[in-house]
Amino acid sequence: MENFVVSARKYRPQEFDTVVGQSHITDTLEHAIEENQLAQALLFCGPRGVGKTTCARILARKINEKDGTTSEDGFAYNIFELDAASNNSVDDIRGLIDQVRYAPQVGKYKVYIIDEVHMLSSQAFNAFLKTLEEPPKHAIFILATTEKHKIIPTILSRCQIYDFKRIAIEDIQNHLRKIADKENIKYEDDALYLIAQKADGALRDALSIFDRLATFTQKNITLANAAEILNVLDYDQYLKIAELAYDNDIPKILSVFNDIINKGFDSQIFIAGLGSHFRNLMLSQNPATLHLIEVGENSKSKFAEQGKKWTPQQLVTAIEICSQADINYKNSKNPRLTVEIALMQLSSITADGKSSAKKKSLE
Ligand SMILES: Nc1ncnc2c1ncn2[C@@H]1O[C@H](COP(=O)(O)OP(=O)(O)OP(=O)(O)O)[C@@H](O)[C@H]1O
Ligand SMILES: [Mg+2]
Structure with missing residues (x-):
């Protein structure tokens, strides 16, 4: 049987132009390499899994490639990766600092990638500072972290900082x-x-x-x-619930809700999701707001179709009902009932956009 390689490894980009959604960074890096303006210490920060280590490796390779070193092995020798999460002691850093002094055998640069750099102990940080301040010409440091705020200012001020973004x-x-x-x-x-x-x-x-x-x-x-x-309610379920509310079908809406709960869905997530659904219907009514709906294209057109049936006033009422139930949920002794009341109110929205159930309950 063929060995299964997880996609995250199999599809790790090898070039800057295949890195997704970080062009503000890859373009700058590419340009800096081109113009020989690369700093000797770079800090890559941003959320996890968005390409920091990937870009560090591509950069490490490119720097030496530019220098004309073509042997794959040559690059490999020049790239040192230290995972600070598991090697965070002063000794680990001293070991690294010792190596830094020697010029590379092949190529021009030695590139040190220190991943999860925020995990270094404070002594290790301090030991590292001096090297970072005056690194030998052939050394380039790429520090990566998900927690920029944990990096001491003395390190921050010595690095060129690249902020990676969440990907759209x-x-x-x-x-x-x-x-x-x-x-x-x-x-x-x-x-x-x-x-x-x-x-x-x-x-x-x-x-x-x-x-x-x-x-x-x-x-x-x-x-x-x-x-x-993924244990998320599929949009069709919300479409169905909204349809039943529109038809004022209280018995059916309660029984569909019961089925949903029986499948193990959290009822607070459900009611919040239903609120978002009505919001989406509202957004679908106007081309100017259509792009604000965060769903796939196919579902979007179903929303637009359902959205046509409701008046804006009805939708505002529906959103309010869901939002109120969400707020009341935590304090309720019977949260399930809180959601059920909301569903009954939703099923009682009249043509003028008021909820008859709600009005009565307030009187
Ligand atoms: N911007 C991206 N473009 C293409 N693939 C990406 C991107 N970001 C992450 N990946 C995929 O996810 C995998 C992990 O990415 P990477 O190791 O670069 O993340 P990271 O930012 O270093 O995360 P961490 O903070 O957890 O170390 C890569 O092998 C690649 O398959
Ligand atoms: Mg990483």
């Missing part, structure tokens, strides 16, 4: 599409959108969710099975 949902979705095509994995586009959304800006997380889903679904990732495995 569409960019992640696009990247997943390419990988799915290469791997012959069937997918619904909105399922990839959901994965991207769930990854919260981290491409590595998106790739590992993607791998998991590809395995579970035997290489056929649909929106419904992605939603089920």
Whole structure:
């Protein structure tokens, strides 16, 4: 059997132009290498899984490539990686500092990548400072961290700082599409959108969710099975609930809610999600706000269709009802009832946009 390589490793970019969503950084780095303006100490910071280590490695290779060193082995010798999470003592840093003094055998630069640099002990930081202040000409340091605020100012002030960003949902979705095509994995586009959304800006997380889903679904990732495995309510469920509310069908809406709870969904997440759904319907009513809806294209058109039925006033009322239930939820002795009341109120919204159930309950 072929060895399975996780996508995050298999698809680690080897060139700056294949790094997704960080062009503000890759362009600058490329330019700096080109113009020989690269600082000797760089700090890569930003959330996890967005390409810091990847860019550090590409940079390390490029610097020596420019110098004309072509042997793959030559580069490998010139790149030193220290994972500060597991090597954070003064001795580890001293070991590194000792090596720094010697010029490289092949190529012009020795590149030191210190990952998770915020994990260094304070003595280790101090030992490192002097080297960072006056590094030998052939040494370049790339420090990477997810926690910039933990880096002492004396280090910060000696580094050129590069802030990596969370990666946009569409960019992640696009990247997943390419990988799915290469791997012959069937997918619904909105399922990839959901994965991207769930990854919260981290491409590595998106790739590992993607791998998991590809395995579970035997290489056929649909929106419904992605939603089920990720334990998120699929948009269709919200569409259905909203439809029942529109039809004023209280018995049915309560029973659908019961099914949802029985599947193990958290009812507070449900009611907050339903609020977002009504918000999405509102946004779908106007082309100027359509782009604010964070769902895949296919679901977006379903929202637009459902959105047409509701008046803006009805939607405002619906959003308020959901939001109020979300607020009341934590203090309620019977949170399930809190959500059910909201569903009944939603199912009692009249043509003039008021909720008859709500009005009565207030009287
Ligand atoms: N911007 C990106 N473009 C393309 N692939 C990416 C990007 N960011 C992350 N990846 C994918 O995720 C994997 C992990 O990325 P990387 O190690 O560079 O993240 P990191 O920012 O160093 O994260 P950490 O803070 O956890 O160390 C890569 O091998 C690659 O497959
Ligand atoms: Mg890293």
